Amino acid sequence: MADEAAGGKTASGMTRAVVSPMAYRSEHKPTWCPGCGDFGVLNAIYRAMADLRARPENFVIVSGIGCSSRLPEFVNAYGFHSVHGRLLPIATGIKLARPELEVLAVGGDGDGLAIGGNHFMHAARRNVDIAYVMMDNAVYGMTKGQPSPTSDMGMVTKASPYGVLEQPINPAALAIAFGGTFVARGYSGKPRDLEALIVSAISHKGFAFVHVVSPCVTFLDAFDYWQANTVEVEAHDPEDRSEAFRIASITDKTRLGVFYQREEETLDEKYEGLRDRALIAGRLKVEDFIREYQ
Amino acid sequence: MQVNSAMVALTGESGDGIISLGEILAKVLARMGINIVTFRTYPAEVRGGQCIFTINSQQDQVFSQGDEYDILLCMDSSAYTLNSNRLRSTSVLLYNSESVPQEQIREVSYGIPVRSLTASTGLARSRNVLMLGVISKLFNVDMKEIKAVLSERWGKSQDIIKRNLDALMAGHDWAAANLIKKDGFRFESVDAPRRIVLSGNEAICLGAVGAGCRFFSGYPITPASDLLEWLMDRLPKVGGVAIQVEDEISAFGAALGASYSGVRSMTATSGPGLALMTEFVNLAGTAEIPIVVVDVQRAGPSTGMPTKTEQSDLSHAALGGPGEAPRIVIAPTSVEDCFYQTMRAFNLADKYQLPVILLSDQSLSHRLEAIPMLDPARVPVSSPKRPTPEDLKHYRRYLRTEDGVSPMSIPGVVGGAYVATGIERDEVGMPSYDPENHQLNMRKRQKKLERAAIEDAEFEQYGVEDARIGIISWGSTTGAVREAVQLAVSRRLKVTSLHPKLLFPPPKQRIGEWLSKLRDVIVVEVNQTGQYQHILQAEFGRIMDSLHKATGLPFTAGEILAKVEEVAKHGR
DSSP: HHHHOOOOOOOOOOOOOOOGGGGGGGGOOOOOOOOOHHHHHHHHHHHHHTTTTOOOOOOOOESSSGGGGGGGGSSSEEEOOOOTTTTTHHHHHHHHHHHTTTEEEEEEEEIIITTTTHHHHHHHTHHHHHHOEEEEEEEETTTSSETTTTTTTTEEEEEEEEOOOOOOOOHHHHHHHHHHEEEEETTTOHHHHHHHHHHHHHHHHSEEEEEEEEOBTBBBHHHHHHHHEEEOOOOOTTHHHHHHHHHHHOOSSEEEEEEEOOOOOOOOHHHHHHHHHHHOOOOHHHHHHHHHTT | ESOOOEEEEEEEESSSOOOHHHHHHHHHHHHTOEEEEEEOOOOOSSSEEEEEEEEESSOOOSSOOOOEEEEESSHHHHHHHHHHGGEEEEEEEEETTTSSSSOOSSEEEEEEEHHHHHHHHGGGHHHHHHHHHHHHHHTOOOOOHHHHHHHHHHHHHHHHHHHHHHHHHHHHHHHHHOOOOOEEEOOOOOOOOEEEEHHHHHHHHHHHHHHTTTTEEOOOOTTTTTHHHHHHHHHGTOOOEEEEESSSSHHHHHHHHHHHHOOOOOEEEEEHHHHHHHHHHHHHHTTTOOOEEEEOBBBBBBTOBTOOOOOOHHHHHOSSSSSOOEEEEOOSSSSSHHHHHHHHHHHHHHHHEEEEEEEEEEHHHSSSEEEEEOOOGGGGOOOOOOOHHHHHHOOOOOEEEEETTOOOOOTOOOOOOOOSSSBBBBBBSOOOOHHHHHHHHHHHHHHHHHHHHHHTOEEEEEOOOSSSSSEEEEEEGGGHHHHHHHHHHHTTEEEEEESSSSEEEEEEEHHHHHTTSSEEEEEESSSSOOOHHHHHHHHHTOOEEEEEESSSSSOOHHHHHHHHHHHHHOOO
């Protein structure tokens, strides 16, 4: 399987030959409900990997827990399907330990904004060079329909019989506020646009966040709403953080596209620099440290 | 005259420089060829509250932090009130004569007017080093070595080193002019092979580097923050990565990610942090990814007493977690052992592809010992089990092998891609809820512990062969037990002690053989509920006696000896 996707290797670790998105499908068939928005995201990821000629052996997909977090099992690449909300610490560790690897984190809104919310803030502010695709269906699907951090106020579910009392979170606006250097929003109903956003996110040097509206057909079927209420983002300066925040926050017609993009030194690059300085006098050994205690 | 054998206690307010004074004096004595074990206890706050730094110095070997004080320094009256009950009739007291009321003092003593002395020379901030000058003069501590250690400690700043050398001389000269020797303690340099002086925390860091650990992630917590600080500085110098992250969950996650990528990785914390990591411990166990977790235990529960010691995370380390996944728990017994057990921890984690939790504690973390030069070659770094080209033709990450360990691929290996997961899976790594598959995998993972209990049962043993009374203890308590056994044997009591390094799984055969010859067994540990006692009783089906305490302080040899004598007299 891996060999089908691999062609002539280039310096950047990508292949030159044209590869089919099919090459990135694993033998494991998705377990999602028919019509789930996450199929659109998975297909966009296959296509993006093909566009980038990604080598499966150098590509790691990390996830937490939830319907969308099953995604690594459906892709022909290295994967880490971890515990609830902890995808970003694992992805950070992989990238810092092996900066040459391409690291993609995927998960849902509950995973990334509720139980894992703390890690979102810190992964973004570190500007670690990973891409993070959050599939937002505004509901806990795997546990059968409880409200999530992005559910609308007033939403009635079995776990919110009197309606949700809290304000919903805007994940893209948060990512901009946290210091993410690439922030975009896509929609699973527009897979070609989403493919392009994922390609840009993976290609971006730094913490790249793609908020994907990915409706749940079973517990909160909102396809018709999103079909009618999403529009392309208007032209603006992508390096203007305030403007990006404003656009990401518009609610009458939800904007899709790249809100913010700015090149800044990444954590892994900074660490490389730090290490070069630390190694200036040559690489030390444990014996050198032991001698400090004479 | 008592030469080179004295229990020295330095006491005063936090902020008096007691810890620095103790560290310097300990290092100087060690360089004079004298054996030392130190202990420190201090408040959690940065300023205020009483500090005690003790140095148990002996011409011969010394294994514990000692008990009653021979030489007591009190920087103020509170220090005197708190500590004077631990003096014996032969002890000597050095005290701040401007703070401690002299009418209270009964002991052989020397009053030092600290404020006047430091005010006249403008050395208030170096009052600890001034006292070192007095100590040097009174007890013949080598001035040349003191100056060398001061220079190494503060050599980067000419101002600070000058101020401290001035303070040292001021104390020394004042003592020479004003004090007449009337006590019986004295230090003399002896010929001894050059040793190193370091703490348990430092030895763990060195062990990690020696074992090839090249990734560390951590979050500050007393008393484990030293590891974070040390490794943040040193790991880049060996080409590794160290990072401070947002919490202990992230610390474990980042280290696990790095280890998944093929880099030897570690995190370090204390009890509250281990509690946060617990879900991850069992992910590592079931996903079969090696990782080393250091838990420098402190007095709980919850926040408890963060700067005091306890051995109370054992049950949690051994058994805590969602469901049943394998992990190994080991405990080093001394500063030297911190180095070698940490090196071993990495080999064990790699060998069995699981988390290894290393249990140290506050008393060991900050204990200084003078030990022989460490030799990393004593624990050769092992190689992980990676897939062969044959394995990669149809790679099965979770292949159920004879020994329970499957070849682990890492990113970059063509044909080795798999999904590491906490969800139950088949041999390839794809989710499976098949009943028989789950049972086979549970069995496979458990098999590793059965092997570890036989193959990796390292231990220390002391006392006599034909003993009827046995003491079993673990971790930092070992030194005090060892001294208690020596004392008991010198009183013709037939006593033995066993100190397994592998706490969980319990090394069944090794401990079983030892137990079979004994009439009475005492389990000694610093906690309230007898956690190791319960593990052992469950494993060996035998009721054991327990000596436990939860005061925040380590055991003394005297406390253990008293228990042994009681058992010897009355039976259990």
